[in-house]
Amino acid sequence: MWATLEQIIDRLKQGRAILVIGHAQPDGDAISSVAGLVTVLRRYGLSASGCIADDIPWYYKSLPGADLIASPRELRAHSFDTTVVVDSSDIDRIGEADVLFEGDVPDVTLDHHRTNRGFGRLNYCDPDSAATAMIVLDIARALVPVDRELAQILLLGIATDTGFFKYPSVGAHVLEAAAQLVQHGASIQRIASAVLENRSLNTLRLLARMFDTITLREEGKVAFGWVSKEALQETGCTDQDTEGFVGEIRALHGVEVAILFVESSEGEVHVSLRSKSFVDVSEVAAALGGGGHARAAGCSFKKASLDAVVDKVVTAAVQGFRKDARR
Ligand code: 5GP
Numbered sequence: 001m002w003a004t005l006e007q008i009i010d011r012l013k014q015g016r017a018i019l020v021i022g023h024a025q026p027d028g029d030a031i032s033s034v035a036g037l038v039t040v041l042r043r044y045g046l047s048a049s050g051c052i053a054d055d056i057p058w059y060y061k062s063l064p065g066a067d068l069i070a071s072p073r074e075l076r077a078h079s080f081d082t083t084v085v086v087d088s089s090d091i092d093r094i095g096e097a098d099v100l101f102e103g104d105v106p107d108v109t110l111d112h113h114r115t116n117r118g119f120g121r122l123n124y125c126d127p128d129s130a131a132t133a134m135i136v137l138d139i140a141r142a143l144v145p146v147d148r149e150l151a152q153i154l155l156l157g158i159a160t161d162t163g164f165f166k167y168p169s170v171g172a173h174v175l176e177a178a179a180q181l182v183q184h185g186a187s188i189q190r191i192a193s194a195v196l197e198n199r200s201l202n203t204l205r206l207l208a209r210m211f212d213t214i215t216l217r218e219e220g221k222v223a224f225g226w227v228s229k230e231a232l233q234e235t236g237c238t239d240q241d242t243e244g245f246v247g248e249i250r251a252l253h254g255v256e257v258a259i260l261f262v263e264s265s266e267g268e269v270h271v272s273l274r275s276k277s278f279v280d281v282s283e284v285a286a287a288l289g290g291g292g293h294a295r296a297a298g299c300s301f302k303k304a305s306l307d308a309v310v311d312k313v314v315t316a317a318v319q320g321f322r323k324d325a326r327r
């Protein structure tokens with residue numbers, strides 16, 4: 001059932017051994033909201049552990065919070081009485097972390113994706129929140145003092161999910177929250193330098209190869225590019241290194257919809273969709289089994305060829321573009 005934040009907080013207070021899970025292929029907000037909630041619960045005196053199925057990308061590891069997140073294997077021997085899933089619009093997003101509460105649904109979900117249908121016992125989802133870390137900040141304010149470390153952890157999700165304070169989700173409320181966190185001692189520069197100014201030369205070479213694939217449709221309003229498994233291998237990169245690539249496609253003049261395809265391993269393709277001003281890409285992603293927000297969404301394919309996924313997704317995105325252009 002859908003719950004208020006007060007009901008969620010009451011439920012969390014009853015937990016004796018709390019497990020906080022974020023989505024696989026973690027981004028800054030997944031790391032921030034898991035590590036932030038674990039920190040808040042521990043400071044409040046509760047026992048809490050954080051878990052994410054895939055590895056934390058290396059460029060987040062210099063920031064506080066990453067060390068509070070374990071893999072499902074590391075937590076397998078523990079038992080938990082309360083499971084919280086954050087920043088995930090459906091249960092498939094948590095990947096192999098589902099082994100930690102077999103066959104069951106999570107007790108609590110906290111999220112901000114429009115496509116979330118509420119898959120836990122108690123669910124809170126605010127699509128107007130710029131980041132799940134904003135919701136965790138509200139919980140923090142209700143329970144504990146926000147010190148410099150917690151502020152730094154929570155600022156990560158807010159900064160990364162807003163494209164460093166430039167997406168339409170950024171209103172005065174977001175800037176006020178960020179200002180408060182900075183007042184508590186957090187540094188935006190520290191996050192920007194870890195996330196934005198930390199690309200390896202290999203990653204730049206991979207980006208150059210992706211640029212060469214860029215293809216336009218609908219008179220340049222729809223643009224897509226891809227990273228094949230071979231391109232990853234030949235440049236010595238992994239799929240983690242493609243963070244931010246889709247933003248480079250969206251940055252192209254005149255583009256409304258940008259799509260990036262990453263073939264992470266044989267038969268596995270992750271699709272990132274972005275729009276600039278009017279196409280709801282969450283609808284396109286949801287129709288393909290994924291989800292997300294109006295201006296940033298994604299979906300994944302298993303056992304599919306890169307070519308087939310490109311064809312299928314570009315066709316759906318062009319349809320979505322035409323539909324929203326008529327509105
Ligand atoms: P990204 O393109 O950065 O992977 O994801 C953009 C947005 O879409 C994020 O908010 C993310 O949570 C959501 N998203 C990405 N991939 C998937 C997916 O496979 N399934 C769902 N439900 N959401 C996704």
Ligand code: MN
Nearest residue numbers: 029087132161
């Ligand atoms: Mn998020």
